Amino acid sequence: xxFPPDAFALILGYLLGSIPFGLVLTRLAxxxxxxxxxxxxxxxxxxxxxxxxxxxxxxxxxxxxKGTAAVLIGAxxxxxxxxxxxxxxxxGHIAPVWLQFKGGKGVATFFGxxxxxxxxxxxxxxxxxxxxxxxxxxxxxxxxxASAAAPLLLLFLGHGGxxxxxxxxAALLWRKHAENIARLRAGTESRIGQKA
Numbered sequence: 001x002x003f004p005p006d007a008f009a010l011i012l013g014y015l016l017g018s019i020p021f022g023l024v025l026t027r028l029a030x031x032x033x034x035x036x037x038x039x040x041x042x043x044x045x046x047x048x049x050x051x052x053x054x055x056x057x058x059x060x061x062x063x064x065x066k067g068t069a070a071v072l073i074g075a076x077x078x079x080x081x082x083x084x085x086x087x088x089x090x091x092g093h094i095a096p097v098w099l100q101f102k103g104g105k106g107v108a109t110f111f112g113x114x115x116x117x118x119x120x121x122x123x124x125x126x127x128x129x130x131x132x133x134x135x136x137x138x139x140x141x142x143x144x145x146a147s148a149a150a151p152l153l154l155l156f157l158g159h160g161g162x163x164x165x166x167x168x169x170a171a172l173l174w175r176k177h178a179e180n181i182a183r184l185r186a187g188t189e190s191r192i193g194q195k196a
Contacts, residue, residue, distance in 0.1 A: 005078035013085030017092025043104035067112025086113035137191040140180035
């Protein structure tokens with residue numbers, strides 16, 4: 001009996017998403033363990049707090065690429081494989097088995113999945129993120145606004161199924177940002193470029 005393509009897309013997507021590039025890169029570079037500084041997150045924003053812009057940029061790109069790669073590989077496996085693998089990659093990033101399910105907040109991987117599914121929506125996400133970041137200097141607020149807009153844009157473009165799944169991803173992303181939301185309300189949230 002052959003292995004179901006959708007199940008393979010799910011497993012492969014999760015394994016790709018669970019690669020903790022931020023942690024791997026900072027360890028290879030010999031910097032401080034990023035789980036002990038700032039937000040404790042393994043993503044690019046927290047890597048930036050080490051003062052290493054190069055590592056932060058590499059983390060951002062690699063975390064996005066793993067989402068896009070999962071979507072593209074999943075699309076070759078089955079009609080629904082792209083969205084299944086993309087969702088699994090996002091879950092893998094925020095809850096990687098290798099780190100006791102304590103991962104990042106998923107923003108770059110969210111973007112990567114969007115770009116793989118519908119690049120215009122991925123581009124719109126990027127533009128919204130950059131616009132909010134330029135105005136407020138809050139990475140978290142930028143992610144919250146852009147992720148909320150993504151499923152609405154997909155729905156507007158007639159991609160109802162993808163909008164539903166991306167909406168679920170956005171809800172998980174917001175849940176991962178619960179502490180950031182509290183700090184934003186209190187006015188104590190760290191701004192982009194601010195060291196721990």
